[in-house]
Amino acid sequence: MKTVLTVDDSKVVRALIARNLGDYGVRVVEAENGRDGVRAARLHRPDLILLDVTMPVMDGRAALTALRSDPKTRSIPVIMLSAESREDLVGEFMRLGVVGHIVKPFLQATFDAEVAKVLGWPGDTQGARPVDRDASTTVADETARALAAAREAASATEEVLQGLLEDVNGCAVLTLPEQATTLARVVPAVARRLRVLRDAGQDAVVVDLVGTACVTAEQVSSLVRVLVEARSLGMRTAVCARDEGVMTSLRGWEATAGTICATTREMALGQLR
Amino acid sequence: MADGARSAVNERDELRQTVRATLSRISQTGELPTLPSVATAALGIVRSPDAEVEELCHVIRMDVGLTARVLRVANSPGYGRRHPAKSMQDAVVTLGLRQTCDILVAVCARQLFAPGPYTELLWNHSLATAVAAEEIARATRLVKPGLAFLPGLFHDVGRIAFQLADVPSFTTLQELVDAGEGTSQTFEREWYAFDHAQAGCILTEDWGLVPEQCEAIRWHHDPAQAPAGHVLATVVNAADAIAYAIGCGPSAKRPEDVSTAALGLSPEAEGALVERIREAFETQKQLIG
Numbered sequence: 043m044k045t046v047l048t049v050d051d052s053k054v055v056r057a058l059i060a061r062n063l064g065d066y067g068v069r070v071v072e073a074e075n076g077r078d079g080v081r082a083a084r085l086h087r088p089d090l091i092l093l094d095v096t097m098p099v100m101d102g103r104a105a106l107t108a109l110r111s112d113p114k115t116r117s118i119p120v121i122m123l124s125a126e127s128r129e130d131l132v133g134e135f136m137r138l139g140v141v142g143h144i145v146k147p148f149l150q151a152t153f154d155a156e157v158a159k160v161l162g163w164p165g166d167t168q169g170a171r172p173v174d175r176d177a178s179t180t181v182a183d184e185t186a187r188a189l190a191a192a193r194e195a196a197s198a199t200e201e202v203l204q205g206l207l208e209d210v211n212g213c214a215v216l217t218l219p220e221q222a223t224t225l226a227r228v229v230p231a232v233a234r235r236l237r238v239l240r241d242a243g244q245d246a247v248v249v250d251l252v253g254t255a256c257v258t259a260e261q262v263s264s265l266v267r268v269l270v271e272a273r274s275l276g277m278r279t280a281v282c283a284r285d286e287g288v289m290t291s292l293r294g295w296e297a298t299a300g301t302i303c304a305t306t307r308e309m310a311l312g313q314l315r
Numbered sequence: 316m317a318d319g320a321r322s323a324v325n326e327r328d329e330l331r332q333t334v335r336a337t338l339s340r341i342s343q344t345g346e347l348p349t350l351p352s353v354a355t356a357a358l359g360i361v362r363s364p365d366a367e368v369e370e371l372c373h374v375i376r377m378d379v380g381l382t383a384r385v386l387r388v389a390n391s392p393g394y395g396r397r398h399p400a401k402s403m404q405d406a407v408v409t410l411g412l413r414q415t416c417d418i419l420v421a422v423c424a425r426q427l428f429a430p431g432p433y434t435e436l437l438w439n440h441s442l443a444t445a446v447a448a449e450e451i452a453r454a455t456r457l458v459k460p461g462l463a464f465l466p467g468l469f470h471d472v473g474r475i476a477f478q479l480a481d482v483p484s485f486t487t488l489q490e491l492v493d494a495g496e497g498t499s500q501t502f503e504r505e506w507y508a509f510d511h512a513q514a515g516c517i518l519t520e521d522w523g524l525v526p527e528q529c530e531a532i533r534w535h536h537d538p539a540q541a542p543a544g545h546v547l548a549t550v551v552n553a554a555d556a557i558a559y560a561i562g563c564g565p566s567a568k569r570p571e572d573v574s575t576a577a578l579g580l581s582p583e584a585e586g587a588l589v590e591r592i593r594e595a596f597e598t599q600k601q602l603i604g
Contacts, residue, residue, distance in 0.1 A: 052505040053496060058487050125508050147341055147506050149481055 044161065045069045047088040049079030049105065050123060051097045055146065059092060062153045066161050076100030080108045083115045090160045092144075095124040095131075106138055119160045133270050155264070159229075203231050213311055214239045214247045214277075216268060229264050233271045240275045246314040247272045250307050251283040269301055278302075280310035323542065334509055334517040342480040348472075350522045353378055354423035358523035361416040371412060372403040375419060384422050385415060388602050413461040421445065421468055421603050427475055433489065436565045437475065439600070441468050443563035446599050447554035447592045454588050455578055458547050466531040466547060467554050469519050471565070473511030476518060477503070493566060500536060512536055536572045549577045561593045 046068045048059045060070050071086050073079035076093075077100040083091060091109070095102040102122060109115040121142040122135045135143045142156035154163065206228065207216050214236065236247065249265060265281075272279050280302040283289045289303060304310040338347050349355075356374045360366050375381050382403060389406035390399045400406040407415045421442065428438040448467030452460040478485040488506065492499045503510040516533035520526075531548040534541035535555060538548035552573050559569040575585060 054488060054491060054502040054505050057491060058484055058506065061483065061487055145340075146508075147337065147481070147484060149341055150483065 043067065043069050044089040045071060045086055046157075046161070047071045047073065047079065047082055047086060047091045049073045049076060049082075049091065049097070049102070050094040051075055052094075055094070055123070059153075062150050063157070066157070068161065076102060076105030076108070079105050080112075080115070083109055083118060084112065087114065088118060090157065091118055091120045092157075093120050093122055093140075095122055095126075103138075106140070110139070121156050121160075132266055133274075136267075136270055136274065203228050203235060207232055207235055209239070209244070210248075210311065212244055212246075213314060214244055215250055215307065215311075216247060217250045218265065229267055232268055236268075236272055236275055236277065240277055245276065246278045246280070248307060248310045248314065249279065249281045249301075250310075251281065251285075251288055273300060278314055280304055280314050282307050282310040330509060330513055331517050331520075334514050337507055337509070338476055338480055338514065341484075347521070348427055348476050348479055348518065350420070351423045351426065353381065354420045355523050357416045357419050361412055362523065362525065366412055368404060368407050368412065371415060372407055375403055375407075375415075381419060381422060384602075385410070385418060388418050391598065391602060393598060411461075414464075417445075417461075417464040417468075418603070420465060421599075424468060424472075425604055427472070427479075429479075433565065434475070434478065437471060439563045440558050440565045441471055442599060442603065443558035443561060443592070443596045444468070444470055444551065444554045446596045447557040447561075448550050450588060450592045450595055451550050451554055451557070451578065454584075454591075455550075455580070457578075458550055462525075462528060462547060463550055463554070465519075465524055466528040466535070466551050469515055469524070470532050470535045470551050470555060471511060471515065472518055472532075473503075473514030473516075474499075474565075476514050477507065477511060489566075493568075495568075498570065510536075536570065538577070553578050557589055557592055560589055561596060563596065 044066075046063055046066075048056050048070060049072075050056050050059070051074050056072050060072075063070055068089075071082055071088060073082045075097045079091070079093065080100070082088075093102045093105060097105075100108075102124075106120060106122075109118065109120065119141045120139075121144060122140050123144050123146055124131060125146050127145040132143055141159055144153060144156050205217070206219060207214060209215075216232065247268075249268065269279050269281075279300070282304045284305055289305075293303065302310065302313050304313055335347060353374055357371060360370050360374065375385055385403065386400060386406050388394075389409040390396060394409050396409055400409055410418065424441075425438065428434045428441075445464045445467035448463035449460050452458045452463040474485075477488075484506065488499065488502045491497065491502055496502075500510040500512070507514070512533050512535055516529045519532055520529045524532075527547055530541050531551045534545075534548040535551040538545060538552050541548040553575045556569065556573040556575050558564065559573070578585070580588065
């Protein structure tokens, strides 16, 4: 069974995280501050750490530094939790090498979108749910099944990604899907693909929201991660949206990603060229 | 503007922004809970110094259900009319502009409390607190009775906003409070960064309650801190305690910070007041639902 360590000084946040992790079939270990969290991480070697930023005794940034400087805990994936959604925080956490950032208070869907990057989706075959071990099941059988599931998952992700990310005359165009979770799910794959595109000489990304009349918080959060990722790769970005409401919610993120807003894909492509 | 006043304005702006942004972000619809437009229109009319009966009648007449409800209240025995009111104008004159508006808002507010075991308890608690606040105001003359009903009715509307936005989180918070792990305000601040009293203050400000009423909602757990509307906050706090005393608490245990002590009533006077409130609540419950 996988282990998740929750480090937060708030009892209610720890209780809500434990409830949200209910479907994942994981063991949950809790700590009330960064110092205890680092100790618990060394002791339990969790598969994932959910780390609050603001805590007494030792805050999340200091705890993260301590975790990264210890070979025993260096490679454990960390998702930061914070009450603030400041644009510079997203960038800072990305630079610190965390796998995700969740703003409190959060809905289960937002939580799942981040946690699934490490644990897989609850109920998915590729997820991290413990498998009921039949006495006759051999290690070889289990490994083969896990590999097949992983291949299937990877191909499904690639299939989704194919429809979302395309190459238009030397410019990467990412189309925002209707489902918030779809984008959140493929963000790591999008980031990998952007690196490949950049290596192939593309230095610009257009995020196309022209067919979208409503942008959810989860979509914005996933979108910002893509934009920040692209900027960290030295790529220029533009976002196109026809809907005025969508445009308004995106303008708040212009500074974070240094992005350009346009009303059509053609205008966005033209401005980037 | 003095530094203190400027800082209070800044603090309120910041709270307003945080409450709106957080509730919109976590709600499924991306929108804040609203009162039906007929209620906000009525509140706007009553706030105006030139408010006219016909203007309010016009708003009520647009909704057949509301028209019937207001006539039913005006013709109830409590208002002692010899002949039943047949027109809306008769009904509004019998009840008075302010009270007609209170009834109308209460009927509209009922819709916010969607059916569910906890919301039903919370609705009864809200209505009982509204009735109690009005009766306390009448008995003690601490504030005008017409000012007290709505802050009583909406003192816990922040909880409804939390529940409408995200039921599972709200349920977990409530379970921790019921298990005696801490107070709802503490847990709400830890999770949402503001509590139900602060959320209720911002929502009712948007709905058109007067600033004194909004302040009373914000400080109903801590009236001494209220910069304005201090007395009204004390009345709502005591009304909250009496709602528990007549068996209309949303949870088994009464919060420690609500009390009738600040009213300075003798035990006999308080006993009589509680009985009057019990009866008035039963009547209003039958009329409003």
